[in-house]
Amino acid sequence: AKHFKLLVVGGGAGGLGAASKFARKLPRGSVGIIEPREDHYYQPGFTLVGGGLMTLDANRRRQEDLIPKNATWIRDKVEAFEPVKNLVKLRDGEEISYDYMVIAMGIQLRFDMIKGAKEALKTPGVCSNYSPFYVEKHYREAMNFKGGNAVFTFPNTPIKCAGAPQKACYITDSILRQRGVRDKAHMIYATSLKRLFGIESYLKSLEKVAKEKNIDVRTRRNLIEVDSENKMATFEFLDDDAKPTGKTERVEYSLLHIGPPCSAPEALRKSPFADKTGFMDVDVASLQSKKFQNVFGVGDCMNTPNAKTAAAVSSHLKTIEQNLTQVMQGEQPCMEYDGYASCPLVVSTNRVVLAEFNSKGAMETTPFDQSKPTYWAYLMKRYFMPALYWNGLIKGYWNGPATIRNCSRLVKSK
Ligand code: FAD
Ligand code: UQ1
Incomplete structure (x- = not known):
């Protein structure tokens, strides 16, 4: 051995x-x-x-x-x-x-926890940016979208990068606008949470984004079944403790982006x-x-x-x-460990809200207001973060931004 x-x-x-x-x-x-x-x-x-x-x-x-x-x-x-x-x-x-x-x-991604989801991912209209197998399909579906409901879901389990289902929704909105078909879409963001985002400092900014983009935000909804033959998604309503109430809602979709349950x-x-x-x-x-x-x-x-x-x-x-x-x-x-995490929320094809936080609130690295969507934060997400990951994080050289954050704090307090 x-x-x-x-x-x-x-x-x-x-x-x-x-x-x-x-x-x-x-x-x-x-x-x-x-x-x-x-x-x-x-x-x-x-x-x-x-x-x-x-x-x-x-x-x-x-x-x-x-x-x-x-x-x-x-x-x-x-x-x-x-x-x-x-x-x-x-x-x-x-x-x-x-x-x-x-x-x-x-x-672990658990598409198997949603009835019919695994089969549905192989049918037209259904995709997920969580999986290398179905992420390219997201772009194809957005480019082929002709009209109807575009539905984006967030599960009733822990999930990695809790912002990613929202990012999918906002990016799709941008693409549909660029293609001139946004007025043919009814965009729904259905989340099992009681709000759009868990961290107060970024909630307002994201609510504004969703409002400006005319996204129908439905809270306390959990996707439980996909019927790909009839293109119907079934949601159960959750109570304040995120427990199923027994009430359900069926929504017809042209595009369905699944934020998978995880375990x-x-x-x-x-x-x-x-x-x-x-x-x-x-x-x-x-x-x-x-x-x-x-x-x-x-x-x-x-x-x-x-x-x-x-x-x-x-x-x-x-x-x-x-x-x-x-x-x-x-x-x-x-x-x-200080509880630090970050989720750069891509809110369009060229703007990002660089959310950084722990459970107590924001922990921002730069001296700028990161709750606003900006182009520089998009450039960080698109070009700097991948390089930091490949050359820093997985090589064991990148220990997180705490040192930079402390320097920024000095600049801000002046
Ligand atoms: P992973 O990197 O997932 O690695 C786990 C590894 O364990 C896998 O390679 C797997 O094969 C292996 N494994 C599993 N089971 C076994 C077993 N039984 N035996 C041996 N090996 C096993 N993070 C950010 O910071 N910013 C972002 O903008 C961001 N966006 C994201 C968007 C999406 C769509 C997704 C899916 C994730 C995103 N993340 C983001 C999250 C980030 O990718 C993860 O948090 C990170 O990869 C976690 O690292 P990990 O090592 O814990 O898990
Ligand atoms: C980060 O360190 C990191 O891992 C390499 C990410 O994943 C790709 C991130 O998205 C972010 C935002 C950070 C934090 C780093 C800085 C410089 C803010």
Whole structure:
């Protein structure tokens, strides 16, 4: 059986970042990284692909080329965790043991939780910027749209980048205007939440955007069924606690963009690391597993209350770099994750609201007002963020914008 000093599960944003950091610190051969997929996608680029502003190819790299030089890639999937024995079981039956482990498995898309959705995605009109298989279809559908209801949904589960369904809606609005067919569309944004966006400082600005674009915002609606034969979407109404009321609504669609329900990945859900929601139970400050002190979490798979974004991963990485190193040296972890996350809301084909926040409110990096849609924020999203991701985050060099933010604060307070 193989053994690694540090085993990283998942080769996405968080897994590559963590493996890169520790492969530089530890002797050659100390770090193993388990990831089943051959292709790695820059997922924050998907919203732009859906809007025809970037190609899918430009957001894809071969996983092989991204694995850190000093680390070993195990091209398989974790099937089960046995943390009492410090080992994992792979799909092919092999067992791998470790001294320390970082779990970075992300979140699982669950189109299967909506009746008929998986079949409907293969039929005309139905798309999703969450999936590399259906994101290019979003652009095609927007370009072919002739009239009727264009419906955008937001699920009743945790979801990564909670702004992405809204971005799809706003970008589609822009495209339809450019094509001169916007007056033939009734645009509906149906969300299971009670408001358009959870963070107060950006809510007003986004409500204004939705109003100016004449979008019919319907709250406390959850998509439960797609009937692609009759092009009908069924929503259940939710009460104030987001519980189903039993009442439903059927909406005919020409275009349906699905924000998929999501859950923790299956192997994690069934493991001793999970809390009752299925996500990895970690200390919200140190990101250490609550049950196993030699294991840390990074990214979307944890039960921390932050918005699940790559931006949050940058701060997670900074936290675990320090804390895991301390644990390896027999000390207590002392670095605290500040809850930072960011979601650049693309509100048209050339404007972005650069939302940055934790659960207490805005945490903006620049000295400018980021709640307003601007062209410079669009340029950051389109050109700077991809470069920061490929060259900084997954290489383990980008630790988030806290230092820049502190400098900006000095400028602003003058
Ligand atoms: P991922 O990067 O998803 O990686 C998880 C990896 O784990 C995957 O490669 C998967 O194959 C692997 N894995 C899963 N199960 C197993 C298993 N059993 N064994 C081994 N490996 C496994 N973030 C932003 O900051 N800004 C944005 O603008 C933004 N926009 C987004 C738009 C869209 C449409 C989407 C989908 C996401 C967006 N995000 C954005 C979110 C961002 O992509 C994620 O938050 C980020 O990728 C999380 O990193 P992660 O490592 O936790 O998960
Ligand atoms: C970020 O760090 C990041 O990860 C690389 C993103 O994902 C692509 C982001 O969207 C954002 C906004 C950040 C935060 C960085 C700055 C400079 C504001």
